[in-house]
Amino acid sequence: MGPRDSRTDAEFRAEVRDWLETQLSGDFAALRGSGGPGREHEHLEQRAAWERRLGEAGWIGVGWPDDRYGRALSLSQQVVFHEEYARAAAPGRLGHIGEQLLVPTLLAHGTEEQKARFVPGVAAGEVMWCQGYSEPDAGSDLANVSTRAVLDGRWLITGQKIWTSLAHVADWCFVLARTEPGSQRHAGLSFLLVPMDQPGITVRPIVQLTGTSEFNEVFLDGAVAAAGDVVGEPGEGWRVAMSLLGFERGVSTLGQQIGFAREFAAITARARANGAADDPVLADRIVSAWVDLQVMRHTALRTLGADAAREAPWAASVSKLLWANWHRRLGELAMAVEGPSAAVTGGLPYELTDEQRLFLFSRADTIYGGSNEVQRNVLAERHLGLPRDRA
Incomplete structure (x- = not known):
């Protein structure tokens, strides 16, 4: 209880x-x-x-x-x-991309036919999805998306997506593409539902610092989506995409924090065992990490509360900044607790401990899912009312 x-x-x-x-x-x-x-x-x-x-x-x-x-x-x-x-x-x-991102977006913006067609497969755990947002020249700046789609009886899609989590196991991808020629920034984008198993799609893994490849490049060379597989009206993809990002910061983040707490507990146990906790500087960092973990939990609960609904557009960015930077610092703390041996792998060719994997992978936390810079722009513009970045 x-x-x-x-x-x-x-x-x-x-x-x-x-x-x-x-x-x-x-x-x-x-x-x-x-x-x-x-x-x-x-x-x-x-x-x-x-x-x-x-x-x-x-x-x-x-x-x-x-x-x-x-x-x-x-x-x-x-x-x-x-x-x-x-x-x-x-x-x-x-299946979290389908469950936490795609389906809530369909329930909010999709047609009844789209819901009946796509939701049951996700609910059964049988259909996997990936997210086609970021691009090599756009990164987290989705308004610079250059992947293009033309409607000619069906959508014909050409472009490249990057950092596409789990694309190598996904059955479908929701793709943000520019569908209005000559459009710029937020205008003229559409949210398309694209099957992955087709000749026009190539998935290439990206090898990370951890030696694994959960992210991918996805090349779309005349990839096909049915004419009706667009969520919302054509050209209104930005509104749908922003709605989806709000779902991404939902209640599952509290479960994420339980995982963080388990990682933190393992690091503090190691610090006690090897004597690192006796170092007053490290002890202070451990206490600070614990305090910040409690702050994250209370912030998440406040954001999810009904009274905070009006704050959701910017509160989600606060949450992302909090957990991404905290988790990266936790990886650094894990290395400090381990000491010089943290730089040595456990075996060949590249066997990492849990702490080493945490440190290496958490370097990406402040980039994926919306970089620190993008989140701070959102806060500056939408909450503080500062002038928009015209770059």
Whole structure:
């Protein structure tokens, strides 16, 4: 039971905890702690089977507002589910892009035909999605998207996307493309639903500092999408894309923070074991990390509350800045606690400890999902009312 659980939420917490404990045994026992950022290469086939198990039990879409497809749980119960999922060290989700991003966007902006066609596959854990936003010359500045699509009975798409998480296992991609010739910046973009298994799409892995490749380049060379597979009206993709980014900062971030707390606990345990905690400078950094973790949790709860709805456009940027920078500092703290041996790998060719992987992968936290610079521009323009960047 959580410190603020109602009786109903406490009963639900026990239900979730019992189900996870039962299921994360036998064939799925090895999945505990696997997957997630920096570890998406782990147990792909078993995690795909886990997605289907979640779908069979109705644990996908717990927060979708339309109960024809999901559970439409209360906000507090959604928090409970994501906290318990993280606390059980359940595997990183292969289907989170479809569940947390694509489906909420379809429920908000899609047609009834699109909902009926695309949502059930995600709910069953059978259809995986990836996100086609960033580009080599645009990065986090989505208004500079140059991938183009022309409607000629169907959408013909040409361009390149980059840093596309899980594109190598995805069945579909939602692609932000420029569909109005001569348009600039936010105007003339469309949100297209594109099947990945077709001749016009090539996926090339990007090898990261961790030696793994969960991000990809995606080349679209005359790739095809059906004429009706556009979410919202053609040319209004920016509005749809911004709505999706709001969903990205949703209730699942509280589960993310449970994972952060587990990483923090492992680092502090190591500091006690090897004597690093006796160093007053390191001890101060450990305390500061704990304080900031509590601040993140309370900020997330406030952002998700009904009274904070008017703040959502900029509060999401505050949340991203908080967790991305904190997690990067945690990776640095892990290396400081380990000392000089942190620079030595555990074996050949490139066997990393959990702490080394944390340090290397968290260098990207302040870039992916909207860079620090973009988030600060959002805050400056939308919250503080400063002049817009004309560059």
